[in-house]
Amino acid sequence: MNWFKNVKKSLLGRLVLSIMVIWIPFTVLVFGGLVILSSHLTKETINNQTDKVKYYSAIINADIERVMQSMYQMCGNKAIVEFTTHWRGQVDYESYLSYVEAYNTIKEYRNISMYIDDVFLYLPQSGEILSANSSIIPIDDIFLTMKESFEKDGVSFFHNNDALYYLSQGSNQVMVGIKISLLDIRYTLRGYDSEGSYDYFFVDSETKELLGRPESLSETGKQIYKRIDWESNESQEQAIGRNKYLIYRIGSNANKFLIIVYMNRADAYRTIYTLYWAWAATSVVLLLMPVFLTIVIKRIINRPMEKLSRAMQMVEQEKYNCKLELNESKEFNYVFEQYNRMTEKVRNLIQEVLEKQLQVEQARYKELQMQINPHFLFNSLYMGYHMAKSDDCEAVGDLCMYLGDYFSVLTFASNDFISVDNELKFINTYLKLNQMRFGRKLNFRIAMEEGLGDYTIPPLLLQPLIENSIMHGMEKCTHPCMITVEIHENNDELDFTVADDSGVITQDTIDKIRDIIYLDKMPETYFGLWNIQNRLLRNGDCRKGLVLEKEDNGIFRVSFSIAKRRERYV
Helix, strand or coil: CHHHHHHHHCHHHHHHHHHHHHHHHHHHHHHHHHHHHHHHHHHHHHHHHHHHHHHHHHHHHHHHHHHHHHHHHHHCCHHHHHHHHHCCCCCCHHHHHHHHHHHHHHHHHHCCCCCEEEEEEEECCCCEEEECCCEEEECCHHHHHHHHHHHHHCCCEEEECCEEEEEEECCCCCEEEEEEEHHHHHHHHHHHCCCCCEEEEEEECCCCCEECCHHHCCHHHHHHHHHCCCCCCCCEEEEECCEEEEEEEEECCCCCEEEEEEEEHHHHCHHHHHHHHHHHHHHHHHHHHHHHHHHHHHCCCHHHHHHHHHHHHHHHCCCCCCCCCCCCCHHHHHHHHHHHHHHHHHHHHHHHHHHHHHHHHHHHHHHHHCCCCHHHHHHHHHHHHHHHHCCCHHHHHHHHHHHHHHHHHHHCCCCCCEEHHHHHHHHHHHHHHHHHHHHHHEEEEEEECCCCCCCEECCCCCHHHHHHHHHHCHHHCCCCEEEEEEEEEECCEEEEEEEECCCCCCHHHHHHHHHHHCCCCCCCCCHHHHHHHHHHHHCCCCCCCCEEEECCCCCEEEEEEEECCCCCCC
C-alpha cells in the first residue's frame, strides 16, 4: 500500500486518479447511450431517406399540377379566346393587336414554371399554331396526330423523346397545349441529390410505357423497369446482381406520369454504417483515454515550449503567419500574446505598401467594371438562344461577331486611353447588339467630323450614356426611338453628345439626375452617369463634367467636352 500512498502524494498520481474517478462512470454512460442512439438513428435514417425522395418528387408533381391548372385557365382567357376565334391568317391592325395580346399572354404562361418548354394554341380558322417559342407556325405532324387522338379518343397526354405534351379544350372549343421538358425535371432531381445517391426514370401512369429517350436509362434501371410490380403502390426492394435496390413510385393521376426512384440500399444506409464505425472508434478512444491523458499530463509543460520553438523557427524563415492560440497556462498565454503582437506588427508593416497598391488597382478595375451591365450579356445570350432555336444562323453569327467585338474592347478597357475611332467602333457594336434585340424600335446615327478619329480619350465614356438612353428612354416609350451620337471639334476640345427623342425623361427627372451625379457615394440609380461624371471631373482634360438638357421638341441630350490629346491607345 506504500506505493499507493506515494502515488497519491505526487502531482501526476493525483491527476491520474482524478481522471479515473471521472472516466469510469462517464464511459459506462457513453456506451449505454450509444447503444440506444444507434438503434434509434437506424430507424430515423431509413425514414429520412424515404421522406427525402418523396418530398423532392412531390415538389415536382405539385409544380406540374400547377402547370395543368394554368392550361385550363388559358382555355378561358379573354385574349386567347378572342384571337383564336377571329384569326384567319390575314393581318390587319385589329388582328395584329389581338395577336400581340394573345402571344404575350401565352409567353407569360410559359414562364410560370421552369419545366414548361413551350405553350401553343390551335388556330382552327387558319389551320395554324400560335407557339410561345416560334409565334405563328404551320401545323406539324406531331400536333396533327395529337389533335386527332384528342378529338377521337379523348387522349390528352402525349410524349415524344424528352418532351411531354398536354392538350386541353374548353367549353368554348379553344384548344391549348403545353410542352413539358423531361430534361428540366431530370436536372431538378439531380440538383436535389447532391450526393448522387439515387436514380430514376419516368413512365406513363396508365400504360406504364417508358417516357424519354431509351439511352437515358441505365442498365440497372432497365432491369428494375422489367421486374417492378405495377400492382403494388408500396415501396419495393429488388436484387440486381450483388446489390439490392429500394424502389419508390411517385406521381399523381393529374400529371399522367410516374417518377420511379431507385437507390442502392447500401448507399441509403450509409449514415447507419458510418454511425457504427463512429461507435467503434469512440469505444476505442474511451478505452485509450486514460493512457492518452497520462501522456498529455506528462507533457503539459513541454507542449507549449515546443509550440513556441516552432513559431520562432518560422520567424527565422521570414514566415509571420503563425498565430499561437491562447489556450495554455497564464504564464505561457502572456508569452504567446506578446509573440502574436510582434508577428502581427511585422506582417502589417510588410503588407502596408502592397495593400495601398492593391487598393489603387482595385478602385481602377471597379470603376471600369461598373460600366458592364450583366443583364446586357444575359439578354444577348438569351436572344442568341431564340435565334438558334429558330434556325436563324445568319443572325446568330452576327450576334457572336458583335459580342466578340464588344468584349474585345472591354478586355483592354483598363488602358488609360482609347482612340475615338475605337470608342465609336465599340458603341456602334453595342448599338447593333441592342438593335438586334429591340428591332425597329431602336434606330441610331453616329456622326463625327473628319480628322478626329486619332485623338484619344479615357475608355468607356459614351457607352453608359447610350445605355441610359435605352434603359430610361427607349424602353419606356411606345414609338420608335432615334439615338444620336455626335462628335465635333471645338477649338482645343472635343464635344461629345448623346441624344434621344423618346420624350420620356422629364425636366424633373433631369433635375434629379443632376443632384445624383454630384453625390459623394455611388447611388442606387443612374450610377452609370454618376461614374462618368466622377471620371470626367477627376480627369484634368474636362472641367465641366456632364451637361444635361431637354429641348422644346422633347429631345434629351447629355454632352461633355474633353481636351484634345494624342496618347498611346488601344
